[in-house]
Amino acid sequence: MKNLRMKAARAAKDLSQDDLAKLVGVSRQTINSIEKGDYNPTINLCIAICKELDRTLDELFWEE
Amino acid sequence: MKNLRMKAARAAKDLSQDDLAKLVGVSRQTINSIEKGDYNPTINLCIAICKELDRTLDELFWEE
């Protein structure tokens, strides 16, 4: 399932997928795939994304 | 750095590394490596561990 919370948090920061990719040091396709949802990123990457978007792991990647 | 919160949460459930490994479907060494800290597990594995230990991602894997 898509990660719309991440997409929204990125939009709130006015960052393109490419911008965020450069900020966290991965490729644009990796960011795209994570938002698309058919993906299993590493926790370190998730943490880096959270920090750039001023969110926590629970806010972007946890679901009850 | 070691993940002592995960180690504590596992102890609180009275589970050995091997028990937890079987519950989340990975090898004991993977659990050991995560607790040891020199590791970068995938988010899906982190989520599976959290659910078995009744904790959230922030509680076990986030640091301010």
Add this chain to the structure above:
DNA sequence: ACATAATGTCAATTATATTTTACATTATGT
């Protein structure tokens, strides 16, 4: 309508998470 930025997606390659096997060490109980 046109130009350009942003996004979606695919195939092939590279980097690395995870497994497997194996052995050593540290607890814990009797």
Add this chain to the structure above:
DNA sequence: ACATAATGTAAAATATAATTGACATTATGT
């Protein structure tokens, strides 16, 4: 002291995250 469960750790193999390059599509602005 002995036995056994639990943990720490290492090397080699396998599975998969992530990269690279490329092209198509969808916004957005002028």
